[in-house]
Amino acid sequence: MTLSDPSSDQPASIVARLALHASVLLIVLGVLAVAYPQPASRSHSRADIEREAAPAVVSARAASLSAVAPSGAAEPSADDLDISPTLAAGGDMTLASASSLLKTPQRETIIPKRPRKDLLVHTVVQGDNLSTIAEKYDVDVDTLIWANAELEEDPDYLVVDQKLRIPPVSGVLYAVKTGDTLSAIATRFKGELRSMLELEFNHLSDANTVPVSGTLLMIPGGEKEYQPRLVYIDGRAVMVNAPRGGGRFVWPAQGYITSFWAPDHRAIDIGAPEGTPVYASDAGVVIQAGWNGTYGITVMIDHGNGFQTLYAHLSAYYPAAGSNVRRGQAIGKMGNTGRSTGPHLHFEIRYQGGNVNPMRYLPQ
Numbered sequence: 001m002t003l004s005d006p007s008s009d010q011p012a013s014i015v016a017r018l019a020l021h022a023s024v025l026l027i028v029l030g031v032l033a034v035a036y037p038q039p040a041s042r043s044h045s046r047a048d049i050e051r052e053a054a055p056a057v058v059s060a061r062a063a064s065l066s067a068v069a070p071s072g073a074a075e076p077s078a079d080d081l082d083i084s085p086t087l088a089a090g091g092d093m094t095l096a097s098a099s100s101l102l103k104t105p106q107r108e109t110i111i112p113k114r115p116r117k118d119l120l121v122h123t124v125v126q127g128d129n130l131s132t133i134a135e136k137y138d139v140d141v142d143t144l145i146w147a148n149a150e151l152e153e154d155p156d157y158l159v160v161d162q163k164l165r166i167p168p169v170s171g172v173l174y175a176v177k178t179g180d181t182l183s184a185i186a187t188r189f190k191g192e193l194r195s196m197l198e199l200e201f202n203h204l205s206d207a208n209t210v211p212v213s214g215t216l217l218m219i220p221g222g223e224k225e226y227q228p229r230l231v232y233i234d235g236r237a238v239m240v241n242a243p244r245g246g247g248r249f250v251w252p253a254q255g256y257i258t259s260f261w262a263p264d265h266r267a268i269d270i271g272a273p274e275g276t277p278v279y280a281s282d283a284g285v286v287i288q289a290g291w292n293g294t295y296g297i298t299v300m301i302d303h304g305n306g307f308q309t310l311y312a313h314l315s316a317y318y319p320a321a322g323s324n325v326r327r328g329q330a331i332g333k334m335g336n337t338g339r340s341t342g343p344h345l346h347f348e349i350r351y352q353g354g355n356v357n358p359m360r361y362l363p364q
């Protein structure tokens with residue numbers, strides 16, 4: 001076509017021009033129809049796009065969408081919800097980076113807790129007790145006792161300048177004997193062979209390694225068959241949120257008083273057959289439970305009001321150190337352990353650290 005053509009009045013050319021306009025109009029309408037769909041189909045198309053990206057999530061969300069907005073009336077809110085997967089995807093990414101940021105400090109706190117590679121030696125100083133030493137090296141009290149033969153015999157035995165072996169982690173430190181196998185050692189001390197292999201201290205290449213007699217091996221998390229369970233807990237520490245005694249004591253056992261308070265016996269003794277129940281004289285927190293030198297098996301309770309009570313020579317005890325006990329709760333059985341002649345309960349009441357005559361506090 002030329003510029004002179006519009007001036008032409010030929011009907012054929014007008015028809016051709018109309019046809020051309022019509023076709024252009026059709027194309028434009030067609031393009032508009034595709035580019036500008038109805039609102040209802042808009043969310044579908046968006047959902048389709050998302051379905052390609054994350055099929056499972058979108059189908060689940062589509063189900064929730066239909067549940068939330070079954071009618072087209074809620075279209076705008078449905079649209080908002082429809083956008084949320086995109087936001088959630090972005091949110092997930094943010095969370096992922098946030099959690100990786102969170103993991104970094106966690107890793108840092110784990111590093112200092114990595115088991116030591118060597119056995120340490122602690123020299124006892126004035127004021128040390130097993131609990132403070134255990135806390136200092138991040139092992140439990142039993143671990144200290146099991147690693148030091150003199151403590152196993154008498155857990156109370158601590159003197160200044162005494163050297164204590166400090167294992168790298170909590171568990172049993174064991175000197176290999178001829179004929180031992182790793183799996184037998186693990187079984188014997190209720191530990192796991194895998195954790196023995198993983199512990200750098202042990203220098204074990206594989207489970208079939210035959211350990212050389214005399215080698216010290218650590219059984220992480222292991223236990224010894226005989227446990228002289230002795231746990232001291234700092235009285236102040238357990239006072240936090242601890243139940244307080246009402247200052248009204250009940251008799252710790254039924255029986256006959258065989259020894260009263262005296263200058264050389266700052267307690268009372270209650271005699272009864274072995275196995276007679278022993279009760280907490282008031283509510284409180286068990287601050288020591290287990291073997292306690294000449295006291296034998298002993299339970300000590302802090303009542304959180306300045307009073308403490310002590311129950312000695314037991315044949316058995318129930319609550320572990322750190323347990324809360326109610327007044328009158330059974331805490332053990334009368335026995336004859338420690339320095340004792342015949343089954344009896346040695347019962348002490350202490351106030352502000354000093355022994356007081358229990359007869360002044362027990363109901364008459």
Ligand SMILES: [Zn+2]
Nearest residue numbers: 267268269346
């Ligand atoms: Zn006594």
